Amino acid sequence: MVRILILCLLANIMLNGFSQNRLNLNKSIAGKIVEKYPKENISKRPFLNLQNKKSIQKLNPLLYVSGGLLFFYQNLLSEQIQANCVYKNSCSEHAKICIQKYKFKGLLMGVSQFTKCSPAIVQDYPIFLKTDNGKIINELD
Amino acid sequence: MNWIKKMGLLFCCFCFLKITNAQINVSFLQYLYENNLKKELQTYLWKNTLKENDTLFFERAIFGLNENNEKIFIENFNQAKNLFFQNECALNKAALFNFDKKNEWFERLDTVNLFETTKKILLTYKIVNSKNILTIDSLPNELLTSYSEMQKYRKKKSLNAVLLSLILPGLGEIYAGRKRAFFPVLLSNGFYIAQSIESISKFEVNNGLSILNLSLTGLFYVSNIYGTYYDLKKIKREKQKQFEIDTINYFGSTCQCSVH
Amino acid sequence: MKLIRLIILAVLANALCINNAIGQLNYDTLMLSLEMKVFENKNSISKHDFLWQKLELSIKNNDLPKAFESLVRLNIDSLSAASYKYYWDAAIICYLNNDENLARNYFSKFKVLNPNKLETNAQILEAIVYSNDDTARVRDLILNNDSLKPLHCLIDLAAYEKSHYAAYFITSALVPGLGNILLGEVKSGLVSLAITSGMILLTRELFKNNLPINASLWGIAWGLRFYGGNIALTDKNFDKKEVDKKNELAKSCELEVLKLFKKFSVNFLTITY
Numbered sequence: 251m252v253r254i255l256i257l258c259l260l261a262n263i264m265l266n267g268f269s270q271n272r273l274n275l276n277k278s279i280a281g282k283i284v285e286k287y288p289k290e291n292i293s294k295r296p297f298l299n300l301q302n303k304k305s306i307q308k309l310n311p312l313l314y315v316s317g318g319l320l321f322f323y324q325n326l327l328s329e330q331i332q333a334n335c336v337y338k339n340s341c342s343e344h345a346k347i348c349i350q351k352y353k354f355k356g357l358l359m360g361v362s363q364f365t366k367c368s369p370a371i372v373q374d375y376p377i378f379l380k381t382d383n384g385k386i387i388n389e390l391d
Numbered sequence: 392m393n394w395i396k397k398m399g400l401l402f403c404c405f406c407f408l409k410i411t412n413a414q415i416n417v418s419f420l421q422y423l424y425e426n427n428l429k430k431e432l433q434t435y436l437w438k439n440t441l442k443e444n445d446t447l448f449f450e451r452a453i454f455g456l457n458e459n460n461e462k463i464f465i466e467n468f469n470q471a472k473n474l475f476f477q478n479e480c481a482l483n484k485a486a487l488f489n490f491d492k493k494n495e496w497f498e499r500l501d502t503v504n505l506f507e508t509t510k511k512i513l514l515t516y517k518i519v520n521s522k523n524i525l526t527i528d529s530l531p532n533e534l535l536t537s538y539s540e541m542q543k544y545r546k547k548k549s550l551n552a553v554l555l556s557l558i559l560p561g562l563g564e565i566y567a568g569r570k571r572a573f574f575p576v577l578l579s580n581g582f583y584i585a586q587s588i589e590s591i592s593k594f595e596v597n598n599g600l601s602i603l604n605l606s607l608t609g610l611f612y613v614s615n616i617y618g619t620y621y622d623l624k625k626i627k628r629e630k631q632k633q634f635e636i637d638t639i640n641y642f643g644s645t646c647q648c649s650v651h
Numbered sequence: 652m653k654l655i656r657l658i659i660l661a662v663l664a665n666a667l668c669i670n671n672a673i674g675q676l677n678y679d680t681l682m683l684s685l686e687m688k689v690f691e692n693k694n695s696i697s698k699h700d701f702l703w704q705k706l707e708l709s710i711k712n713n714d715l716p717k718a719f720e721s722l723v724r725l726n727i728d729s730l731s732a733a734s735y736k737y738y739w740d741a742a743i744i745c746y747l748n749n750d751e752n753l754a755r756n757y758f759s760k761f762k763v764l765n766p767n768k769l770e771t772n773a774q775i776l777e778a779i780v781y782s783n784d785d786t787a788r789v790r791d792l793i794l795n796n797d798s799l800k801p802l803h804c805l806i807d808l809a810a811y812e813k814s815h816y817a818a819y820f821i822t823s824a825l826v827p828g829l830g831n832i833l834l835g836e837v838k839s840g841l842v843s844l845a846i847t848s849g850m851i852l853l854t855r856e857l858f859k860n861n862l863p864i865n866a867s868l869w870g871i872a873w874g875l876r877f878y879g880g881n882i883a884l885t886d887k888n889f890d891k892k893e894v895d896k897k898n899e900l901a902k903s904c905e906l907e908v909l910k911l912f913k914k915f916s917v918n919f920l921t922i923t924y
Contacts, residue, residue, distance in 0.1 A: 273710060273713045273715075273924060275743070275917065275918060275919065276909065276912040276916060276917060277909070278747055279743070279746065279747065279776075279779065279908075279912075279917060280905045280908040280909045280912065281905065282746065282747065282749075282779075283779070283782075283805070283808075283901050283904055283905050283908065284898070284901045284902055284905050285749075286783070286901070287808070287894070287897040287898050287900075287901040288894075288898065289894065289895060289898040290891055290894050290895070326842060327846075329839060329880075329884055329887075330839070330842060330843055330846060330877055330880050330881065330884065331876050331877060331879075331880035332879075332880045332883035332884055332887065333880075355617065357610075357614075358610075358613060358614040358617040358618065359614075359617065359618065359621060360614075361610055361611060361614035361618075362614040362615060362617060362618025362619075362621070362622075363618070365575060365576050365579045365580070365611060365614065365615060365618070366564070366569065366572040366575055366576060366618070367575070368571070368572075368574075368575045370571040370574075370575075371569065371571045371572055371575070373571060374568070374569045374570060374571050374572065375629075376629055376632075376633050378632065378633070378636055379629065391628075419687065419690050422690050422693070423686070426724070428686060430679065430682070430717070431682060431683050431686045434679040434680065434682070434683045435683055438677075438679060438680060438683075582864070582868055585864045586864050586865050586868055589862055589863075589864045589865060590862060590865060593860065593861065593862055600862075600865070604865070
């Protein structure tokens with residue numbers, strides 16, 4: 251009888267050990283208090299991503315000049331003017347992505363978007379290219 | 392040993408009773424759709440031991456359509472083609488699903504036994520994807536506006552946009568279709584040109600301020616030209632996409648049905 | 652041989668005890684089979700019992716959204732063994748799924764049916780569920796029970812508002828960057844001050860050198876942009892400080908509540924997991 255009981259206990263532990271994470275009820279209830287008041291997450295805006303570039307491409311000084319200026323602008327100046335771009339990818343972010351992908355042509359594309367950036371231009375875009383809060387989707391193809 | 396054999400046999404019988412090739416229960420499927428139980432639906436169609444026949448593949452393809460999952464749809468459509476060709480609603484839904492997917496579904500479709508509405512969708516697909524102007528007599532009136540917009544922009548040439556931008560910054564944007572970009576582009580280029588002229592007339596060209604102003608003017612001017620060229624290419628794709636969306640909405644509203 | 656028999660008996664006994672008669676171990680398959688039973692009994696009252704079983708299974712597998720989905724579809728009054736305990740469990744599930752209104756509904760039904768109205772853990776749950784909606788109620792609970800004093804943090808949290816907004820705003824308007832420095836954002840405050848002063852000096856120099864167009868673009872247009880931006884930044888930093896402070900208060904409140912739970916634990920009354 252004792253042996254059966256011990257074996258039952260061992261089997262119980264074995265079976266329950268393989269089950270999914272159990273709900274910690276008290277921790278979950280207490281955790282909801284903090285969930286209602288989340289801290290504001292400040293997203294990092296790093297320098298250009300040159301990971302997948304060839305070594306020769308990485309020697310291009312234009313990349314570093316433009317990347318440096320954009321890094322300086324995004325991390326220091328952009329909060330000073332409280333820029334609120336009409337595009338989903340802000341003008342500086344779009345310029346960074348274009349420069350990473352197309353280099354000099356990308357710089358021209360970024361500057362071109364910047365010169366056109368005004369609230370009125372939203373009406374020139376079709377509905378399927380706008381987000382729910384009215385920003386223009388400007389992802390590269 | 393006998394005892395173990397008996398237990399083993401019992402277990403096998405139990406498993407056999409469980410692993411049966413059951414037929415799909417369509418009313419249960421309908422119930423799952425009505426109650427929006429997607430996880431149970433997926434489990435029922437894939438994990439449950441149902442007999443693999445045309446009906447099951449058909450239901451899985453419909454699930455793929457409803458969940459906007461191209462992979463599931465294509466895998467199961469090929470095995471349930473017969474049922475799709477017997478169900479007008481399902482075939483139209485499939486046609487509209489693949490309309491803007493660029494997966495050659497229409498090219499591989501057997502066009503012999505199509506329903507009338509499906510034929511119209513196929514014709515519209517050919518109109519969108521052909522560079523030449525095809526006869527549009529059979530195109531519904533509701534789609535003529537977006538079709539003519541699409542054709543109007545297809546005819547526009549990038550060289551004209553670039554030349555207009557060279558003459559006056561912002562003019563190329565009007566030609567390309569971004570009318571409201573004219574004033575911001577004109578003003579920004581105009582200001583930088585005026586600044587450069589002023590600084591060159593007061594100081595010389597090799598003064599720091601003049602060099603800065605000239606470089607910015609050059610950058611803005613060249614980027615305006617390249618931006619116009621790039622915008623025109625983008626707008627042509629946008630107009631095509633708009634026509635595709637209008638087609639899907641039009642045929643989606645005219646053939647209202649519920650496969651599930 | 653005897654030992655092998657004993658092991659097999661123990662495993663089978665355990666399997667039968669833990670799982671139901673069907674004996675399948677896979678969660679999805681179990682949920683589907685329960686849903687089939689709900690479907691087979693859709694016109695009978697026993698479907699609610701099967702939906703409650705689905706809910707229990709979801710909780711055992713830590714699938715809260717699914718449990719909530721099952722809860723919304725069932726009527727607790729139609730359960731075969733309906734009692735106040737089900738309302739208690741339902742209130743907890745709704746609270747964990749961020750539906751406080753429904754949680755309050757279920758909790759009020761629990762209070763009507765529950766004979767032991769003065770249990771401390773029930774009062775704790777009541778305080779937590781009503782903390783955003785009715786702080787007066789929470790205050791009354793704390794007054795009547797000394798053990799609940801740590802829950803005063805819930806009232807402080809709901810009522811917290813950062814003060815002196817106008818002072819920061821006016822300071823930033825008068826001296827660009829000072830409002831941000833007073834809010835604790837020294838770096839952005841100093842940058843605002845440096846940029847705005849730089850723009851003023853630049854405009855002055857450009858006008859002195861008789862370059863009005865350059866002055867108007869570099870100095871006036873961008874200068875005004877930076878000045879206006881500095882005031883908007885003060886406003887944003889003020890809101891951020893309030894949000895951060897509330898987050899800090901919420902974290903300390905969470906610790907207080909957890910300490911309280913160690914003495915008066917809140918658990919499900921019908922679900923074992």
